[in-house]
Structures are given as C-alpha cells and as structure tokens.
Amino acid sequence: MKTYTQLSDFKKLNNAIVTIGTFDGVHFGHQKIIKRLCELAKSSGGESVLLTFFPHPRMIIDPENQDLKMINTIDEKAQILASLGVDHLIITPFTRDFSNLSAEEYIKNILVDAIGTRKIIIGYDHRFGKDRLGNIQTLAENAAVFGYSVEEIPEQDINDVAVSSTKIRKALLDGDVGLANDYLGYAFSIYGPVIKGDKIGRTIGFPTANIFVAETYKLIPGDGIYAVTVELESEVGSPKSEDNNAQSHTSNSKTNNSLFELPTSDIRHQTYKGMAYIGQRPTINGMTRNIEVNIFDFDKEIYGQNIKMNFLAFLRHDVKFTGLEALKQQLQQDKANTLLFFEGK
Template identity: 70%
Template sequence: MKIYNNLSEFSKLKHAIVTIGTFDGVHFGHQKIINQLVAKAKADGGESVILTFFPHPRMIIDPENQDLKMINTINEKAKILENLGVDHLIITPFTRDFSNQTPNDYIKNILVDTIGIKHIIIGYDHRFGKDRTGNLVDLKRAGLDYGFTVEEIMEQDINDVAVSSTKIRQSLLEGKVSLANAYLGHPFSIFGSVIKGDKIGRTIGFPTANIFVEETYKLIPSDGIYAVTVEMEEKLKAESLKLKGEAPKPYTLHPTPSTFKGMAYIGQRPTINGMTRNIEVNIFDFNQEIYGQDIKMNFLKFLRHDVKFTGLEALKVQLQKDKDNTLAYFKSQESATQ
C-alpha cells in the first residue's frame, strides 16, 4: 500500500475506486465498506483509494472538546488498512480551510481532478464540504457530470453490523475489551516505546516494561489489569562502516515479530502513592533489557480493577493471582481452538 501525507503527493489515477472516512478503529462496519472497495477495484481493473483525515475533523471543528480520543493512531490505522489489501491511502491534513470548501469544489478539485475517481463507495449518511452540506444526492449528480458512479452502503447494511466507533470507545473506557474486540474484529492494541521506570516490580518478582505512548490522542482503556500478548521486533545492529567519516549504519528491524504472553497494568499505582498514570506490562518468560524498543500490546481480557493494597507484600500476592488467572485464560483459549 502506498501512503500519501497530503493530496499534493498523489498522482492522478486512470481508474480510482474511492471511499472516504476517518475509519477510527477500522471495525466490522468499516471493513464491510473496505472489502467492497478492494473487490470492486480488482473486478474493474482499477486501484482502491481511501481518503482519510488527520487530525480527526471533530478535533478541528470542536477544538474545545479535549475528550475525544482515537482508537487507532494514524500509523496503526494504516497498518490495518494495508492488511485489508488497500492500494492507496491518502492522509489529508484536516484544517478549517479544507472544511470550508463547497461540496462542488470538494468533488471537482479533490475527487475528480486530483484522485481520478471512476467509482465511489460511500455510506448512505455521508456528509462533506462546508458545514457538511454535501450529501449522496450531490455525489450522484456530480457523477453524471464528471463520469463516475456512486455505490451506496444502505442504512440496513450498516445497522446490521451494530457497530460504531463510539460504542467501541465507550467499551474500552469501561474496561470491556472483549466486547470492544468483538466489535473491532481484531484485538485493541497499544503501540509505544519502553522507557525506564523505578524498577519496583523487580523487587517483588514481577518486573515490568513501562510503555510510553507518544500520541496524546490515543485512547487508553480503563485502569486495571489485562491479559495481553506483546509483540516486539528484534533489533539487529548492523556493522559500522569502516570508511573514515561515515556514520554507522542504522538499526534495522527483523521482519518477523516475536510474540509473548503477559499481563498489563494501567493506573496510578495507588499502593506506592503514585502520582502519574502508568502503562506497564509484565512479560512472561522474558528477562531481556528492552529499553528504547518499540512494542505492541494486544489487549485480550480485563482481569480486575486497580486496587490500593496495604503494602508491597499484599500486592505481590495479588499479582501472583493475576498471573495465574492470565495463564488460565490463555490455556482456555488454546483449548477452545484445538
């Protein structure tokens, strides 16, 4: 999949099959549209194009609302779309100027002149242009003028999925990751880099990797303990160049990530009177130093809420119970698939 960070980077196609949306979470409802997009492009000998926006339009139109968090970062979304077989992803910076285009200018300047649209697959309630005044009728009318066709995703089809990004966000904020994952069709994940902590976990037999998530708009689930899998890519240090004055070759990432089981913690660590909200993971059967490494945590099951214990010894006893419960969960999942 080719990724473009602006419309100006995109070269007009001869036969573009297009859909438009923020696609936060890329949930089952989104996948229904995207699968149709990819299938249509293959059937017509065209190329599939997704036009998405960053930041989320609501962050620009309603800047006072700081509560909106995204299920995916833009990089996470791109990876999922790539796995679905999309040919082109255009990430358009969403600005007030962009939002003030008339529906006709939006269609002509972007869809027709820049992308080369021949067919668009779009939800029945899609709105675009200044004050969101453009609609399906405008697209169909413009299609007659500019020579593209419009395929409507009917209300019945979308409602049958019974999924929305809002429902998924709410489920995650309530710790209901199993429900959120059922809506998503894939595990909710957090991607971040491992940073140094105060190493208290090591003193009680449960060392943790502290995760820093750079994107402040990323949704973090409810505080508590979760069963997770952890993916990390092995860093292979290339040999330094021998020629004088040349910098060492950069680190490269092994193409196949290693996956481990573990339990994640989200919270302020009330037992030690913590002041900041932490994201930590105890990776089972793992004892390597991974500071600075990027890892991905896939959230599979909520185990319990965050609790303040009387001291570290009581915390240690509970963490062993949490580990036992986590391992029992994985064992049950493995038995179910056999």
C-alpha cells in the same frame, strides 16, 4: 499499499475506485465498505483509493474539546488498511481551510481533478464539505456532470453487527476489551518505546516494562489489569524509524503489513504472554497514570525498544492495597488468572 500525506503527491488515476472517511478503528462496518471497494477495483480493472483525514476533523473544528480519543494512531490505521488490500491511502491534512470547501468544490477539486474518481463507494450517512452539507444525494446529483458513479453501502449492511467507533471507544474506556475486539475483528493494541520506571515491581517479583505512548490522541483503556500478548520489535528486526505523525509516511512508499520491518527471512517473530497494568498505582500513592506490562518468562533489558501490546481480556479493576506484600499476593493471583485465560483460548 502506497501512502500519501499530501494530496498534491498523488498522481491522478484513470480509473480510481474511491471511498472516504475517518475510519477510526477500521471495525467490521468499515471493513464491509473496504471489502466492496477492493472487489470493485479488481473487477473493473481500476485501483482502490481510500481518502482519510488527519487530524480527525473534530480536533480542528472543536480544538478546545480534548475528550475525543482515537482507537488507532494514524500509523496503526495505515497498517490495518494495507492488510485489507487497499491500493492507495491518501492522508489529507485536515485544516480550517479544508473544512471551508463547499461540497461542490470538494467533489470537483479533490475527487475528480486530483484523484480521478470513476466510482465512489460510500456509507449511507457520510457527510462532507463546509458545515457537512454534502451527502450521498449531493454526490449522486453531480455524478453525470463529472463522469463518476456512486454506490451506497446501506445502513443495514454497515450496522448489522451493531458496531460503531463510538461503541468501541466506550467499551475500551470501560475496560471491556473483549467486546471491543469483537467489534473490531482484531485485538486492540498499544505501541511505543519502553521507558524507565521506578523499578518497584522487580522488588516484589513482578518486573514491568513501562510503555510511553507519544500520540496524545490515542485512546487508552480503562484502569485495571489485563491479559495481553507482547511483541518485541527487537525480536523481529531492527527498529523502524518513524515520526509520530502523518508525515512519517512518504509519498509512493510501500507500507509493510506488519508493524515491524523484517530485514532477513530467518528472523522469527516471537510473541510473549503477559499481564498489563493501567493506572496510577494507588498502593504507592502514585501521581501519574502508567501503562506497564509484566512479560512472562522474559528477563531481558529492553529500555528504548518499541513493543506492541495486544489487549485480550480484562481481569480486574485497579485497587489500593494495604502494602506491597498484599499487592504481591494479588499479582500472583492475577498471573494465575492470566495463565488460565490463555489455557482456555
């Protein structure tokens, strides 16, 4: 997949099959649209193009509202879209000026003149242009003028699994990662470097790797203990240098389907089991919210290395214990429950 962070970097195509949207989570409903997009591109001899936006439009239109969190970072979204077979991903910077384009200007300047759209695959409820006045009817009314056709993905086809990004966000905030994963079709994950903590966990036999998530807009699941798998970047190749925003993608660059670069074919990807903790560590009167993981059967120092943590099941809510000994006993039970979970998979 080729990825572009400015529309000006994109070279207009002769037969672009296009879909548009934020696609946060790239869930089952989104995947239906993307599958159809790729099928039509292949059958027509065209190329599939997905136009998305960063930051999320609501972050620009309502900047005072900090409550909106994204299921995927922009890099995570790109990885998933690449795995689904999209040919071109255009990440358009969403600005006030962009939001003020009329629906007709949006169609002519972006879809037709810049991309070369010949067919648009769009969800029944998609809105675009200033004040979100453009819709599928607007696209249809302009189709003959600009020489493209429109295919609507109806509500029933998108919602027959009763899935939406809003429902997924709520499930994650409630700690229900199992339900969120069912909606997504893959395991929700967190990715970032390991930073130094206060090392209290190792004093009671449960050392943890503390993860720093740079993207403040990334949704973090509700507080508690989770069964997870952990992928260590150092186990599968050298760290990938990337900025933490859309500019980390370069025009016309290939996007790897994995989060990790694989410099040689003889390096194997290893995944570890573990249990993750999210919370403020009330037993020691913690003041900040931590994301940390106890990786089973692992004792290496990995400070500064990037890890990916895949959330598989919620085990329990965060609790304040009477002291470290009581916490240790509960963690022993948590580990036993985590291993039982993996045995049952």
